Amino acid sequence: MSGVVGELARAGDALARPTLRLLDGKWGAFRVAVLRSAFSRDQRSIQVDALHTQVDTYLGEMLGEGIEVPASESGRVLCNAWVKNQWLFRDNAPDGSLVYSLTSSSLEALDLIQNLSRDRALVSESRLTMILDTVRRWATEASADPQDRVDRLNAQIRELEVERDRIAGGGGVAAASEDRMLDGYANLMDLIGQLPSDFKRVEESMLDMHRQILRDLRDEERVVGEVLDEYLESQDRLLRTTPEGRAFDGAFELLRDAELMNELRENIQVLLGHPAAEALDGRDVTELRGTVTVIRQGTRDVLDQRHRLSKTLKEHIVNNDPLAERELERVLRGIQRELMTWMETAGPRSMVDVDLLPPVAKIGHLREKMYDPAAAAPPPPLRQADDDIPAPPSVEELRAAGGPSLEQMRAALIDALMESGVATAAQVFNALPTDLRRPVEILGLLHILSGLDDSSIADGTTEEFRAIRPDGHRRTFLAPTALLSSHHAERLAAAADEGITDA
Template sequence: MSFLELNARFRRLHKEHAAWRLLRSDNAPLILAFVADLFEEADEIAFGRAKMALDTELEHWREQGVIEVEVNAATYLRQWIQAGWLRELDDQLSKTDACEVALRFCRQLDQRETNATASHLRIVQDAVRDLSVAISPDPAERIQLLESRKAEIQRELDELEAGIVHELSDTEQRERIIEIYQLAAVLTGDFRRVEDEIRQIDQTLRVQMIESGGSRGDVILNLLEQEQLLAASDAGRAFDGFFQLLCDQNRSTELREQLKAILSRPAANNLSEQQARFLGKLMRELSRESGRVFQVRRRTEENLRQFVESGAAGEMRAVDRLLGKLERLAVCFKEADISMRHETSLRLDSGHVKIQSPDAWCLKMPEEQLDTRDVQEHINNATPSETMLRQLHAVQVLAVAEKLRKTLRASRIPLSIAGLVARQPIQAGLEELIAFLRVARAVGATELQGRETVEIKDRNGQRLKAEIPHYLLSAEQFPEQLEELIL
């Protein structure tokens, strides 16, 4: 690639890429420090909680003279969302792929491993060897490569049987465990990139619908033909392949046990507390992140259908035609040499409006006057009646969570709620079933496509059939202390 092509590409990235815009913003250190601290313990934060945290920091920054602009926290958060640094979904904030890239770049500047060359070379050699076997069309060549690997493994087995154990030096252990952490830390960024590409495909489809100019039936037909683009895209295929590996019980169990063994060895002392904690809950975080991608993809498909059914595409097409007509009229004004200062009889009342923030621009609706003439005051009873107590059948959600965790540990495989009900039949009716769903949402269970049907019993022994979302739970999704769950 020539110098001119590289220069054009880098100029475009410098202007358009959200990660580059974040790094060159005036308050980049403050923004990155706040975001890194905010998402240190969780990948999703409620918008209200983030606003309170940022309000506190803004007050400190103004006292220290770091910033002088009187802008509230909600406005800053909205600006960061619009810039592509944060994402909001169901009133929950999360980092985008651009934000992850910027944070990873800054951390690597201060955490460069100059002596990890041997570890990198070993990973490249292993990857090249595996790929050479996988893509070779010659059976004889494959056999030769596999035989050489077999001989290498047999040589190691013979040495172990002879009592010869080659241990890694402290430097090699440090290199390899840090390399494992760095590779694992990139996985969560891959999920952010998948979400961003799904949203980009959603926008592309909407633009195509608006520009198509066809009837609603044609648009619906086009949508049905292109709806599978979300799953057939590079991001969708990559995620599906990743999720299949994640759902492979043998691979997941093997990886989980090996991570526990590594963290129990002295080599784990080379990791910081935060790095060790991240590797300890890696499988749970991957399951939670994959559930988020399923949620984003399902919501995108639903929103596309609503976009078509509501006729919004036709309305936007009409607006686009009107804007085009206005642009042509404006061009005609210029060609006709009509002065923009030409006096007309039109007069518009105008004035000066001072707005501190978008929140101050909200119109206030007058409160309706309530008619309280027939309202009678009653003193509330401090003691509940026996009738009320008989209607209360409390289900202890924390006890339900403990029961579900024990069941999952005993099964050793992920189970849906229907599978859990088959092993732990529900006897308290819909209240206990709702407790199952609350626990699934609290632990971040993966929500699969489709729904499932369960049969339960109420307190009177009557059988009920309920259709519920299809959640997939595993014991690793539960924290050690169940009191940490938000139930």
């Protein structure tokens, strides 16, 4: 057998991965252009609404240039489709907002496009030297024979001593040529470009572990101790046996060594100080300068994901009551389990009809209480209360509680003005008899004066009306000053003779 069947299966599995599906098809270049324009090393996540608007802008720019784009597709629809195809990841940011970020498959595809777009030799001295140095270093680490390791270390020491003595004896030191440096830059950027996808794979593995543990806790088919043991075992297996886990573990050890991080940062500055660095693209220079940031950010994202997983386990252990086996709790957990299963295949606008309340039970009328003869008895007869009847009010009391005495007020006003000639309304009122100085009589006086169109009302000034209640209490009221004369008395008298109530 030639093994072609097995190769066909492996090729089919590789082509079915999201990495190659992103590059495949009519819109592969469109997807790569949009994702590379939206995301970068500095812009690792974008808010959901912002990315929808950004993709709409890209669509408009391409249409303006006559470039064919997916028809009848908006930024929201495209982003939702990319999430479903595992090219975008949608999650909550630390501030609670919903954000998009690239998956490890998308990062691998974009790195592949980036590498293919660079002009470089596939086989070079720097690359072979890097391979030889790496093989030599790991061969030393792999050797379990103490004498063999000592021999290897002595050989390296002799090589370094010879080079040191040559330089110390006046030997020349020539900087690497531009071609050699450019090739070294390309090899270095290849290695650095693989870091984000490696970190993202660790983060996604943590997320899958998180979902599996939540599913196990909701099912309650196993005790919490078994779930914790599996979590610790899976975490150790992830960091020790998978390539991305080993990369993260090495990066984490690197972050703990401050001197090594400073050395890395200084060496990158030396590399960028070479004249050959001027030929690099601005994006490549940014990637080289951000190497330490990429390592720190990738490690921080993985640690944050692991912290969320540990927090979920802690909250479940603290809040879980092993004795709470009520029927309602089991029903709710079953509903939540079915909902999570439905969400794995449901689209963004899928709907399901859910009855918020159960249907009303159809039962006959139930008597709420038995017949009570006392409830049907007539009320007792009313008691005679002739002795408790109060004395009826007199006419004077009713009059004192009634409205203003317009006729008496008009007559008193005419007499006062005829006698004095000129006076204000308050002066006339304050000189009236007690029975005409009730507070309500002020309203009657103002009502009478409202018919005098030529009455002199002073602007901004008031005067006091000292009223007397029927019970003898005195009250003072303020009203606009109104200057009256005998002319007004004549008008009031003429109106009274004609039977007009308002002058």
